[in-house]
Amino acid sequence: MSSKYYAKPLNDLIRALSGLPGIGGKSAQRLAFHILSMSDGDANAIADAIREAKSRMKYCSVCGNLTDTDPCGICADRTRDRSVICVVESPRDAAAVERTGEYRGFYHVLHGVLSPMDGIGPDDINLRQLLTRLQKDDDAKELILATNPTIEGEATAMYIAKLIKPAGIRVTRIAHGIPVGGDLEYADEITLSKAMEGRREL
Amino acid sequence: MSSKYYAKPLNDLIRALSGLPGIGGKSAQRLAFHILSMSDGDANAIADAIREAKSRMKYCSVCGNLTDTDPCGICADRTRDRSVICVVESPRDAAAVERTGEYRGFYHVLHGVLSPMDGIGPDDINLRQLLTRLQKDDDAKELILATNPTIEGEATAMYIAKLIKPAGIRVTRIAHGIPVGGDLEYADEITLSKAMEGRREL
Numbered sequence: 001m002s003s004k005y006y007a008k009p010l011n012d013l014i015r016a017l018s019g020l021p022g023i024g025g026k027s028a029q030r031l032a033f034h035i036l037s038m039s040d041g042d043a044n045a046i047a048d049a050i051r052e053a054k055s056r057m058k059y060c061s062v063c064g065n066l067t068d069t070d071p072c073g074i075c076a077d078r079t080r081d082r083s084v085i086c087v088v089e090s091p092r093d094a095a096a097v098e099r100t101g102e103y104r105g106f107y108h109v110l111h112g113v114l115s116p117m118d119g120i121g122p123d124d125i126n127l128r129q130l131l132t133r134l135q136k137d138d139d140a141k142e143l144i145l146a147t148n149p150t151i152e153g154e155a156t157a158m159y160i161a162k163l164i165k166p167a168g169i170r171v172t173r174i175a176h177g178i179p180v181g182g183d184l185e186y187a188d189e190i191t192l193s194k195a196m197e198g199r200r201e202l
Numbered sequence: 203m204s205s206k207y208y209a210k211p212l213n214d215l216i217r218a219l220s221g222l223p224g225i226g227g228k229s230a231q232r233l234a235f236h237i238l239s240m241s242d243g244d245a246n247a248i249a250d251a252i253r254e255a256k257s258r259m260k261y262c263s264v265c266g267n268l269t270d271t272d273p274c275g276i277c278a279d280r281t282r283d284r285s286v287i288c289v290v291e292s293p294r295d296a297a298a299v300e301r302t303g304e305y306r307g308f309y310h311v312l313h314g315v316l317s318p319m320d321g322i323g324p325d326d327i328n329l330r331q332l333l334t335r336l337q338k339d340d341d342a343k344e345l346i347l348a349t350n351p352t353i354e355g356e357a358t359a360m361y362i363a364k365l366i367k368p369a370g371i372r373v374t375r376i377a378h379g380i381p382v383g384g385d386l387e388y389a390d391e392i393t394l395s396k397a398m399e400g401r402r403e404l
Contacts, residue, residue, distance in 0.1 A: 005301065010255055016247055016251035017248070019248075020248075021233070022233075030223060031222055032255065040257075046218045047249040047252040050215060051245075056209075057238055072209075098207040186228075
């Protein structure tokens with residue numbers, strides 16, 4: 001919601017902010033006025049943080065996670081368990097698993113799930129890279145499928161399992177400790193730990 | 203909420219966003235990931251809008267409202283009613299009155315209210331400018347006090363009324379009562395008292 005009662009730069013800011021998820025017209029106005037009331041330094045720090053994050057954050061060429069180094073900090077960490085790769089839908093899901101503090105393996109971020117209804121097939125997610133990675137990687141013994149327990153997440157897990165199992169790698173699925181229809185990102189650490197712990201062979 | 207599981211530029215963005223009002227840690231994360239998923243153009247447009255608004259929006263030297271021109275569009279509008287000035291606490295309040303579409307006078311934005319408890323006295327709000335303005339302005343016949351119906355807003359209105367009335371200018375206060383569409387049953391006692399007190403003959 002912009003308004004003809006505000007000057008253009010303010011309206012532009014309100015419009016830009018109201019394009020963000022969960023920010024309605026009134027919130028965008030409140031945020032815009034708050035930003036105008038901040039010191040130049042503080043307000044420009046937000047602008048800089050956006051530009052900075054946008055220009056410096058890339059996807060890891062190994063696992064596909066968001067990172068400012070390549071390979072990312074996790075892929076470059078030699079103390080981690082090379083035998084396990086956890087497949088997740090998004091960088092936020094990888095961060096959620098990391099927060100449990102119990103997983104010490106690697107990740108592979110799909111950036112989506114198979115969804116034929118939306119026209120998203122195997123080539124539209126970061127899946128080919130997973131296969132190439134597994135072909136080169138002799139250390140990987142287990143693939144933990146931690147896609148969300150949604151219809152698409154389950155289907156994607158099944159699809160990957162079918163694809164990978166012939167290669168002799170153990171393929172597991174996190175347990176349904178997470179409520180079906182819920183979101184990995186919002187699961188508490190204990191539930192997510194339980195889910196990791198209760199994984200079963202597919 | 204920032205996380206050691208995110209790279210620094212992402213963490214910096216999350217931290218910057220979580221400093222905004224009404225944006226908690228989870229919201230800041232969701233917003234940050236959304237911004238990273240936007241095109242460079244769209245993301246940088248937000249950054250630019252912040253910088254642009256911050257550098258171009260000033261306070262009108264006449265009324266104190268937020269503007270990118272001086273005097274502001276309202277003060278410069280010769281078709282408006284020069285005989286009335288509406289005193290409000292903030293630019294958002296001025297915009298709220300404008301949205302009624304029924305007020306055609308000018309504004310004066312105080313940028314706060316008197317609040318001795320918080321150490322905010324007459325010199326800390328845009329009050330001296332109002333007096334100077336009224337001294338120079340022979341057209342102003344009525345001052346509408348539209349500060350909020352809070353303790354501080356009421357006290358500020360009383361203070362301004364006392365100050366201005368001797369100059370022979372009509373000083374009025376916006377009515378307080380039951381909001382249109384509101385329910386008598388759920389109105390608080392003070393609002394209902396004000397509504398009874400401000401009753402008018404039909």
